[in-house]
Amino acid sequence: xxxxxxxxxxxxxxxxxxxxxxxxxxxxxxxxxxxxxxxxxxxxxxxxxxxxxxxxxxxxxxxxxxxxxxxxxxxxxxxxxxxxxxxxxxxxxxxxxxxxxxxxxxxxxxxxxxxxxxxxxxxxxxxxxxxxxxxxxxxx
Numbered sequence: 112x113x114x115x116x117x118x119x120x121x122x123x124x125x126x127x128x129x130x131x132x133x134x135x136x137x138x139x140x141x142x143x144x145x146x147x148x149x150x151x152x153x154x155x156x157x158x159x160x161x162x163x164x165x166x167x168x169x170x171x172x173x174x175x176x177x178x179x180x181x182x183x184x185x186x187x188x189x190x191x192x193x194x195x196x197x198x199x200x201x202x203x204x205x206x207x208x209x210x211x212x213x214x215x216x217x218x219x220x221x222x223x224x225x226x227x228x229x230x231x232x233x234x235x236x237x238x239x240x241x242x243x244x245x246x247x248x249x250x251x
Contacts (some may be wrong), residue, residue: 130161163196 129147139146139154145161152165155207159178168174173190179191181196188206194213201217209222214229221237228247 114140122209125160126236130147131142132147133152134149136151137153139148139152139157139159141158142226143160146159146163146165148165150161150165151167151169152163153168153170153174154173155170155172157163157174157176157178157227161178162180162182163176163178164182166183167185167187168176168181168248169185169187171189173192174188175193177195179196180198180200180202182192184201185203186205187203188191190206191208192206193210196211196213199211199213199215199217201215203219204215204217205219205221207222208224209226211225211227211229214231215227216232218234219237220231220233220235224243226245226247231246232247
């Protein structure tokens with residue numbers, strides 16, 4: 112009886128672990144939970160099976176991010192960034208080349224070459240000529 116109670120408590124804990132919250136700078140690779148970073152995050156390939164929420168995403172080189180929703184105040188990538196997320200919310204978005212599969216809502220968007228599959232809502236779009244900025248409204 113008691114062993115069963117302990118077993119079911121352990122199962123319950125496994126299913127109800129809190130979402131991951133990180134204070135400080137971090138390099139991320141995988142998470143099965145939502146991740147919130149109070150600080151900077153970087154990583155070459157980041158796979159999150161939920162939402163990724165961070166103050167700053169900064170990466171030297173290329174980055175690929177898979178998540179449900181990416182919420183980031185500042186995104187700075189020196190190389191190419193590929194984002195597969197239903198929704199990308201950012202204040203400041205800066206990268207050399209951006210490939211985004213999902214809807215984007217940002218205040219400042221600065222990318223030399225941009226391909227977006229989804230809707231774009233931005234106050235200021237900088238540095239991108241028409242031939243280098245493609246938006247495909249066929250939602251992912």
